[in-house]
Amino acid sequence: MTRSNVSRSSRSKVGGKASGEPCSCCGIARDPNGRPFSITFDVPDVYLEIHPELLATWGDDPFLAIKDTGFYLRVLLPVKLNDGFAVDFGTWLKVDPEVFRQAWRTWNFPEYKDLTFDGLLANRIEPWKPTLRTRVTARVRDVDQVPYIVESTDLLGKRIVADIWPHAEVLAPYKDLLKSDAPIES
Numbered sequence: 001m002t003r004s005n006v007s008r009s010s011r012s013k014v015g016g017k018a019s020g021e022p023c024s025c026c027g028i029a030r031d032p033n034g035r036p037f038s039i040t041f042d043v044p045d046v047y048l049e050i051h052p053e054l055l056a057t058w059g060d061d062p063f064l065a066i067k068d069t070g071f072y073l074r075v076l077l078p079v080k081l082n083d084g085f086a087v088d089f090g091t092w093l094k095v096d097p098e099v100f101r102q103a104w105r106t107w108n109f110p111e112y113k114d115l116t117f118d119g120l121l122a123n124r125i126e127p128w129k130p131t132l133r134t135r136v137t138a139r140v141r142d143v144d145q146v147p148y149i150v151e152s153t154d155l156l157g158k159r160i161v162a163d164i165w166p167h168a169e170v171l172a173p174y175k176d177l178l179k180s181d182a183p184i185e186s
């Protein structure tokens with residue numbers, strides 16, 4: 001994972017000084033309201049692997065087409081963690097062109113609520129580091145949100161979506177992001 005590709009999402013109210021006690025095993029404090037952490041990948045990993053001079057794209061977040069590489073849609077991957085933690089990864093799926101077009105057409109229309117599609121996980125999300133072979137299914141849960149990854153027929157994908165994971169193992173790679181204090185605080 002490239003560190004610069006990952007950030008705390010600004011879609012909802014997160015961050016600020018932790019109000020809860022940090023967990024004794026990992027030092028990370030739960031969200032006081034029990035909300036999942038948001039960890040967001042800004043672009044599909046391949047975007048950072050292409051030399052900038054060769055990079056040709058169409059669109060932006062949440063619709064990104066990369067020349068000679070493929071079509072990508074932004075989705076949310078909710079992961080269940082033990083001990084009252086949870087995390088929503090903001091990530092990208094590589095999708096077929098027809099899926100990309102259908103999402104583009106329906107995104108701001110009533111039909112969006114019925115949008116469902118398959119795609120390949122396009123970020124090497126730690127700790128699983130899926131390669132571009134993990135096929136998952138995304139579906140709209142809330143018309144004001146991007147689609148959620150809800151299931152997978154892939155062995156690894158199914159485990160990521162359905163299992164309850166040890167929070168310390170999943171959150172460890174993002175520890176600095178989750179514990180970061182404001183620079184003004186001494």
Ligand SMILES: [Zn+2]
Binds near residue numbers: 023025027028168
């Ligand atoms: Zn812990």
